[in-house]
Amino acid sequence: MRVLLVGAGGVGTAVTRIAARRDFLTHMVVADYDLSRAEAAVAALGEEQQARFSAFRLDASDQEAVRRALTEEHCDVLLNATDPRFVMPLFDAALAAGTHYLDMAMSLSAPHATAPYENCGVKLGDEQFAKAAEWEAAGRLALCGMGVEPGLSDVFARYAADELFDEIEEIGVRDGANLTVEGYDFAPSFSIWTTIEECLNPPVVYEKDRGWFTTAPFSEPEVFEFPEGIGPVECVNVEHEEVLLIPRWVDARRVTFKYGLGDDFIAKLKTLHELGLDSTTKVAVPGPDGRKVEVSPRDVVAACLPDPATLGDRMKGKTCAGTWVKGTKDGAAREVYLYHVVDNEWSMREYGSQAVVWQTAVNPVVALELIATGVWKSSGVLGPEALAPRPFLDLLTAYGSPWGLREER
Amino acid sequence: MRVLLVGAGGVGTAVTRIAARRDFLTHMVVADYDLSRAEAAVAALGEEQQARFSAFRLDASDQEAVRRALTEEHCDVLLNATDPRFVMPLFDAALAAGTHYLDMAMSLSAPHATAPYENCGVKLGDEQFAKAAEWEAAGRLALCGMGVEPGLSDVFARYAADELFDEIEEIGVRDGANLTVEGYDFAPSFSIWTTIEECLNPPVVYEKDRGWFTTAPFSEPEVFEFPEGIGPVECVNVEHEEVLLIPRWVDARRVTFKYGLGDDFIAKLKTLHELGLDSTTKVAVPGPDGRKVEVSPRDVVAACLPDPATLGDRMKGKTCAGTWVKGTKDGAAREVYLYHVVDNEWSMREYGSQAVVWQTAVNPVVALELIATGVWKSSGVLGPEALAPRPFLDLLTAYGSPWGLREER
Structure with a gap:
């Protein structure tokens, strides 16, 4: 399998390190807008890996350039490891080139014009699902949201439906960590651009009777007990792909996503919003020669914070992604939490990648291997829960990163 | 008197409106980097005022251009209404041109290298006072910190020392308001650039036995009761020129400045600091054509907020500047608060300028009139407390904006 990896940031770099240990990969072209990042x-x-991996300069927003790269490099699949702004040009370029496509976040949402905290406007992934028929007709697979969350969390949901429950009342993806970063007052462990996007957009909830709807940001706070020593973390509703993906393939009465942000982070995000600094609408500020230049406030926030991919050495603790499921099995109530924990110390030692970034990166590599070996074989625009979960979970364990199941009652 | 006013922002514009009503002014050249602001x-x-006022394009950082403008326009005095970054080029240009000079904020401080929250590094105004001998030799007056705070607050301190007290134990400038801005979650009523500068720098305190020293930001919180219905506001230590100016000319055992910021504003400033967004060190972000441009995070914060000078129509409430003095008179303990309150409704109706901006602007115009009429006549680098306070306070009242005295006990 020949892969075009677009994006050599934290997650992209971790992808190369994980993929380098696997035989299924014939060649990976590592592309970035900043060639030096790809080369590094x-x-x-x-x-010994220089023949299998090559660096390439590519502008992810230039659909035609991406299509050409896929064709000229004879790639079978495009793996998108950029931020969500570049989903559509990359997705369309892969369709045009006739390759498969994987991403870890879906096309962006837009709030409802008049009732943003009640009704959905454009939903996450809507733009991609609108082209499902074209992908089916082309016989190619666009596997969307194939990171850890969305991604592994969706695989857990399908696994629960297939093997653990007869009927599902609620599926709640729950994400929490006890990571600290030495020497920083505040240093998010994941892309702040994406974190702002998902936390400040109106959170989406699914209910079978009502369909998808939205709430105010940070709604329905709950304290969730995370496993392996992480302990209790306050979680709130956040806009996330799982809520849009899971109900399409898994029967459940309610689906939510809650993120363990903690009070301090929530307060900071609220302040950024109140000051307008979360915005991507450009503002004019004095540039290098005194003339005004237009920049995005959110880009400036990101530029002021340390790059989370570089913080691994100063980080301590574990991160947990997982799916809590409540329902019935054989007539009895059942409640489980299916989860995946990565200890930063382990991921740094084994791969030189920090825990959050590594946990995101391992899942698309597992998925690529299942596609390369023909275990996962389908076409159209699919979420991870559209495909058989068992082979994925077994291969993830074989990668040295097992998952867990906690019976809640 | 011919005046070069540099800066046609909120304060500069209010200066023109106040000065237009006074006869002492022969001509005012209104200069700004953005000519359209000056023209407006x-x-x-x-x-009827078009002959007395003219608009001029001027880069305040270009000392030679400012000197040339002063000479060619035959100005007697430069009034600096820009932000504190431009103090030194304007101050030096006036000295080179042989004119008087007034500003409303002094040259910037730099924190102590190893103990920033204990010792002063470079203090506010140090760069200006270093040139005092040159101003004296030239027979020209650089009147520094001649806005409301510093400015009127310093005049109050000198007035208290001259007329109200035999011995002064403590002088505390106290600033508070009950202003609200309709339709905004958060809209500071004064330049956020300057507010960040003064609130996040280590606050400076003066004690006769110890000299000047610094503390951690937001230290020594106290609730101060402001007059004319404003009521109690939580105030904290903030770096401000009065603490550096007053002890040079007024004998007091302790001098502080406390700003009535309120909890919410303090929390927002702390967040900006934790995220590095208060910084003026430039960061690289994507510019209009995708290439990186270097911008100052603090400029971006300012650009995201509404221009405080434009908020007058939506503002409600009063702002109070004043000087609390504690000491003895005729053997008895005495404590007074000398203050000046501006009601936004009044300043908008009378001048079309919002209260905070108008209150800052009126004081340098009063000072210019005292210099033009020869009542204030001196040379060197002086603070407002170096000059006779009574004529200033009387003329301020004659401008229609009286001050008050509250006996505390």
Whole structure:
């Protein structure tokens, strides 16, 4: 399998390190707008991998350039490891080139014009699902939301439906961590651009009787007990792909996503919003020669914070992604939490990648291997829960990163 | 008197409106980097003032251009209404041109290298006081900190020392308001650039036995009762010029400045600091054509907020500046609060300027009139408390904006 990886940031770099250990990969073209980032990712793999990996300069927003790269490099699949702004040009380029496509976040939402905290406007992934027929007709697979959340969390939901429950009342993806970063007052462990996007957009909830609807940001706070020593973390509703994906393939009465942000982070995000600094609408400020230049406030927030991919050495703790499911099995009530924990110390030692980034990156590599070996074989625009969960979970364990199941009652 | 006013922002524009009503002014050249702002300020004065006021494009950071403008326009004095970054080029240009100089904020401080929250590094105004001998030799007056705070607050301190007290134990400038801005979650009523500068720098305190020293930001919170219906507001130590100016000319055992910021504003400023968004060190972000441009995070914060000078129509409430003095008179303990309150409704109706901006602007105009009429006559680098306070306070009252005295006990 020949892969075009677009994006050599934290997640992209971790993808190369995980993929380098697997045989299914014939070649991976590592592309980035900043060629030096792509070159650094490839160089870090060592001498013996230089034939299998190559660096490439590519503008992810230039659909035609991406299509050309896929064709000229004879790629079978495009793996998108950029931020969600570039989903559509990359998705469309893969369709045009006739390759498969994987991403870890879906096309962006837009709030409802008049009732943003009640009704959905444009939903996450709507733009991609609108082209499902074209992908089916082309016989190619666009596997969307195939990171850890969305991604592994969706696989857990399908696994629960297939093997653990007869009927499902509620599926709640719950994400929490006890990571700290030495020497920083505040240093998010994941892309702040994406974190702002998902936390400040109106959170989406699914109910079978009502369909998808939205609430005010940070709604329905609950304290969730995370496993393996992480302990209790306050979680709130956040806009996330799982809520849009799971109900399409898994029968459940309610689906939510709650993120363990903690009070302090929530307060900071609220302040950014009140000051208008979360905005991507450009503002004019004095540039280098005194003339005004237009910049996005959210880009400036990101530029002021340390790059989360570089913080691994100063981070301590574990991150947990998982899916809590409540329903009945054989006539009895059942409640489980299916989860995946990564200890930063382990991921740094084994891969030189920090825990959150590594946990995101391992899942698309597992998925690529299932596609390469023909275990996962389908076409159209699909979520991870559209495909058989068992082979995925077994292969993830074989990658040295097992998952867990906690019976809640 | 011919005046070069540099800066046609909120304060500069209010200066033109106040000065237009006074006869002492022969001509005012209204200069701004953005010529359209200067033209708008002049045009707003009406037909009959077009001969006395003219608009001029000027880069306040270009000392030689400012010197040339002063000379070619035959100005007697430069009034600096820009932000504190431009103090030194304007101050030096006036010295080179042989004119008087007034500002409303002094040259910037720099924190102590190793103990920033204990010791002063470079203090506010140090760069200006270093040139005092040159101003004296030239026979020209640099009157520094001649707005409301510093400015009127310093005049109050000198007035208290001259007329109200035999011995002064403590002088505490106290600033508070009950202003609200309709339709905004958060809209500071004064330049956020300057507010960040003064609130996040280590606050400076003066004690006769110890000299000047610094504390951690937001230290020594106290609730101060403001007059004329404003009521109690939580105040904290903030770096401000009065603490550096007053002890040079007024004998007091302790001098502080406390700003009535309120909890919410303090929390927002702390968040900006934790995220690095208060910084003026430039960061690289994507510019209009995708290439990186370097911008100052603090400029971006300012650009995201509404221009405080434009909020007058939506503002409600009063702002109070004043000086609390504690000591003895005729052997008895005495404590007074000398203050000046501006009601936004009044300043908008009378001058079309919002209260905070108008209150800052009126004081340098009063000072210019005292210099023009020869009542204030001196040379060197001086603070407002170096000059006779009574004529200033009487003329301020004659401008229609009286001050008050509250006996505390």
